[in-house]
Amino acid sequence: MGLFRRKELLVPVVAGMVLATVTGLRGFDPFFLSSVRELTFDAFQRIWPRAYESAPVVIVDIDESSLGEYGQWPWPRDLLAKLTQRLSELGAASIAYDIIFAEPDRNSPRRILRNLGLEENSNTAELEAIAGKLPDTDSLFASAIENRSVVVGFATLPSPGNKRPAAKAGFAYGGHDPAKLVPTFLDSLTSLPLLEDAAAGVGSVSLSLHDTAGVVRRLPLVFSDGEKLYPGLSVEALRVAQGASGILIRTTASSGEIDSGAPAITAIKVGAFEIPTTATGEIWLHFDRDRSERYISAADILEPEKEAKAAAAVEGRIALIGTSSVGLSDIRVTPLGELVPGVSVHAQALEQITTGRFLTRPDWAYGLELIVTFMLGLFIISALPWLGAGWTAAFGGISAAIILGGAAYLFKEQSLLIDPVYPALANLLVYATATALLYLLTEREKKFVRTAFGQYLSPELVRRLETAPEHLKLGGQMREMTILFMDVRGFTPISEQLSPTDLVGFLNTLFSPLSEAIQAEGGTIDKYIGDSIMAFWNAPLAIEDHAAHACRAALALAETVNRLNEEDAFGFKTRGLPSQDVRIGVGINSGPACVGNMGSTRRFNYSVIGDVVNIAARIESSCKAIGATCLVSEDTMQAAPEFAYLEAGSIPLKGKSHPVKLHALIGPPDYAESDAFKELCEVHGRLISAIDAESADAARMCLAECRRLARDNLSDFYASLEARIAALPRMRTAGG
DSSP, rough: HHHHHHHHHHHHHHHHHHHHHHHHHHHOHHHHHHHHHHHHHHHHHHHHHHOOOOEEEEEEOHHHHHHHHHHHHSHHHHHHHHHHHHHHHHTTTTEEEEEOOSOOOOTTHHHHHHTGGGGTTTTTHHHHHHHHOOEEEHHHHHHHHHTOOEEEEEEEEEOOOOOOOOOEEEEESSSSGGGSOOOBEEEEOOOOHHHHHOEEEEEOOOSSSSOTTBBBOOEEEESSSSEEEEEHHHHHHHHHHHOEEEEEEHHHHTTTTOOOOOOEEEEEEEETEEOOTTTTTTEEEEOOOOOOOGGGHHHHHHGGGGGHHHHHHHSSSEEEEOOOOOGGEEEEEOOOOOOEEEEHHHHHHHHHHHHTOOOBBBTTHHHHHHHHHHHHHHHHHHHHHHHHHHHHHHHHHHHHHHHHHHHHHHHHOBBOOOOHHHHHHHHHHHHHHHHHHHHHHHHHTTTTTHHHTTTSSSSSHHHHHOOOOGOOSSEEEEEEEEEEEEEEEEEHHHHSSSSSSHHHHHHHHHHHHHHHHHHHTEEEEEEEETTEEEEEEEEESTTTTTTHHHHHHHHHHHHHHHHHHHHHOOTTTTTSSOOOOOOEEEEEEEEEEEEEEESSSSSEEEEEEEEEHHHHHHHTHHHHHHOOOOOOOEHHHHHHHSSSSEEOOOOOOOOSSEEEEEEEEEEHHHHHTTHHHHHHHHHHHHHHHHTTTTTHHHHHHHHHHHHHHHHHHHHHHHHHHHHHHTOOOOOOOOOO
């Protein structure tokens, strides 16, 4: 009954915490959530793209045929002057270049002379006089722009600078200063001052910084340098086309809406057109399948014999001049998955503005999504104990379908952007958490007795004994084994600074993750001996490459202890105790041993005995003197040669008549294959040879090189070798 009561309380508490977390996460709206939401809106656009409607907008396309007719880009400015004059004569309401003329025309006479290097000629004055008689194409272009409804472009730059575009449009606003709300820039790439001065308008061709994955979803209508406001190309073209002098910006403070401490832009008015915007003055773009009807080739404008066709396409429209040529690199990706020219983005924005068909995300959408998420989660948590997992899942699925259908309806019929995915996924997580926890707690009730006994045995042994209880008998068998001993180094100072209760907590905190690391590699934990762990491999179940599994486990033990120290899992640093870090030593040996159930008929343990066990224990006790975290025997090294080892020399072990060659295990197989380790291993081999030959000077040189190449965790290891070098006999001087 106690477990049942805890289950009835724990499930709703944990599920409620998950619900609070996902609701709060939606409140913060991190980047990955907004990305998923925008992908949902992209899917809606693919299903229901905007229907194309004829609008007073046309794209004059510098396409492949135009480039083939009039030459590669950039065109001479006198040709652009002719294009501008032709569009004006054909009755264009305004002409907007989605192009930045940042440099003088390379085809101007003086530029040609400079490129040809003729200015170095001795007759410089004569050449200057000749150049002065030639036409200046930039001036010709400026003359064509002057007194016509022409807009030139600029681009915003994020790096600091002091260049600003010419301000042609006036701005008026009520309430909050929109210069603090719209996208800001630190520098700009502008057209030539000669052209900006002649133009009727200057607008930014830059796109939104909020859009992700290279997909264009929004278009900024207004920009700011932190103080002054500048229009985007589309609204500037719209302003010039109407002959309006300024742009009106409305914010929450002037529109009668509550800003809740977060001021925002609500709309921008350009002449007769009012445009609903995002809080930062951007317009959501509702794309259609890019249509040929909105394009006319620049070559058709320049051909006199096609004047009738050109006049029908241009008269009374805003003419946006851009390029669809792939080679000119102005291609954008739409939510429909189409590649369109950058100028098409501005054109489709103007089509939405002039037809009055806007895609909007209303201010109440955020609150609605939060409320739906929270209320649906509360119902799931409340209904689960009474309806059960199946009926609750059915209700959740129906609710998610209704939310998705409602969001789709609002998009299709009202052009509203409402996110249906997050409420559904968030509550799927709440449901999954609640049902998983309920299942786990129920299973714990059913298996309480078996789990209690399983604490003393490895999981594999428990499962095997469940299916084959005849193994519970006295006796053993000889088998090739790998034995691991782990001991806490400096345990006495640690134990002296802790109370008995804290010491038990320390050991539990240490042994739990270390035991998991051993069992993750298929090891069986034989016993815990004070501050030590004994484990073995290849019993009770046969394990191939058991030496390699033991070596991987040893590396995992060292990594786990390092992680626990970094996290201050033992609380030594927090409490300011003298011993700050925990260090361990690991010894591994491989060889034949007897393994089986040992003890009496009433009480026995599954364990292993043999000389291989004693040697493993002796190897572990040598770790401190050698300065290595993990030492393995020659037998283990030969059984798992793929790991990174460094020879520790032939060291006599206490209780053994012959010395045993030991190797420090320092890394996994991928590190053993690295060039860095191979270089270290080669120098280390020379170091050991020099020590064996009692060549102190050569050993010191090799030691210095090893220290330069080695990882930081080998400092103690090489310190012990330095001590061995210091103990070598000194070379006698000549005649001494």
